Amino acid sequence: MSERILIVDDSDGTRDSLGSILADDGHRHHGVASGAEALIELRRQSYDLVFLDLVLPDADGLELLEDILNEDPGLPVIVISGRGNIDLAVRATRLGAYDFLEKPLSLERVALTAKHALDRVRLSRKLEQLSDRLDSTTELVGESPSMRRLRSELARAANSDGRILLLGENGTGKELAAHYAHRLSSRSDGPFVEVNCAAIPEELIESELFGHMKGSFTGASADRAGRFEQADGGTLFLDEIADMSIKTQAKVLRALQEQRFERVGGGAPIQVDVRVIAATNKDLEAEIREGHFREDLYFRLAVLPIQIPPLRDRREDIPKLAEHFSTLFARRQGRRPKHLSSEVKERLIAYPWPGNVRELKNLVERLMIMVPGDEITVRDLPAQMGESAVDPLRSLLEQSHLSLREARAAFEKELIERRLDHLSGNVSKTAQSLELERSHLYRKIKAYGIEVQRGQGV
Ligand SMILES: Nc1ncnc2c1ncn2[C@@H]1O[C@H](COP(=O)(O)OP(=O)(O)OP(=O)(O)O)[C@@H](O)[C@H]1O
Ligand SMILES: [Mg+2]
Known part of the structure; x- marks a missing residue:
């Protein structure tokens, strides 16, 4: 993919010569002649590199540089200075410019500096992607029959492009399952974009999902792409869908039916290629009966409904999960994992885990921080996991499968x-x-x- 480069220089000659050097190397570029145009352009679309002339008719080059870096701190800016302006260029690099070039421009220097700057951009993006993956790749741990079944259901669903609806109590791993399905799908190189419908204020959700045009409401100071657009070529994870208002549900339904939508405030219809994965911990059928959720939207979203069982129904996974989290936190804290005594494991197995895997994960994290030694014993456990809770026979009887x-x-x-x-x-x-x-x-x-x-x- 070729990178996009912005050239800010009031001299037609410099813009042209820079442009042709970059074009020879296969880069797309765009030239503007003033500071004001530069800022508008940078807000309109994203660039990978900027060449900035420090002496412009309408702007102080150093202030403009600061403005640009404030908008996008990771953006490399190569400043161009005239002869005798070297001290200005040095000040610019102190402010965060990537490098500077002196006029008259040398073809080789331009090409080489641009290459290095773009290499750095690519590298830091790759790093971001990788650390994203490392955090979210945490596997779906568990060898209970229901976890095995869940993994194979997710793999099969991921293979198709059908919409997946993940159902399960709080903390059972719906979000993790959505990441898992995305990773296994043919869209894994595309974006995974998440929208938590419960966390976004009602009046903003439409703009969040579909984007907006500048001036369409107070605070809409520039055109902005919504989550659907950001997820183009990838997966859109709609979390807590039962918390969408009826009005938003209607808009989402239309977008899914017509495979296109408009930004808030108008503009041309936008078509995107997105696979939707939705999730909820509510009983959607009850929500439908009570008139809180549209049945037609339910059918659109639930092409492939997948239920994630609560932790109390797969108790044999508890020790494995506890060990998994203990290793995870140990690695993060740069310590050794702590050993769980067999009595501790028994109590963890017997406890009903109303907060499911998240509650277990939080407990292990707390224990890893609070317990000084290498072994976690029953004395370290919270009171509600006390002796009376231990009944391996009962927990055995409760395993329904x-x-x-x-x-x-x-x-x-x-x-x-x-x-x-x-x-x-x-x-x-x-x-x-x-x-x-x-x-x-x-x-x-x-x-x-x-x-x-x-x-x-x-
Ligand atoms: N099978 C599993 N293996 C490893 N980690 C898990 C597993 N299930 C859940 N987790 C971890 O437990 C935590 C809670 O999971 P997640 O956020 O996916 O649950 P959720 O169903 O989306 O919860 P909520 O309904 O509260 O949003 C996460 O940190 C997740 O990584
Ligand atoms: Mg969740």
């Missing part, structure tokens, strides 16, 4: 682990106490992947 065979195996494993713990990891004594052949017990220990830790327990 287990077959009798799976439940029996889970119980057996639990029992063997505890007995082993209790007998300090002595396999012979444990076999005796369970009235099993020692070799038989060994096979079970192996089959269940139980770690025998000698010398532990009472």
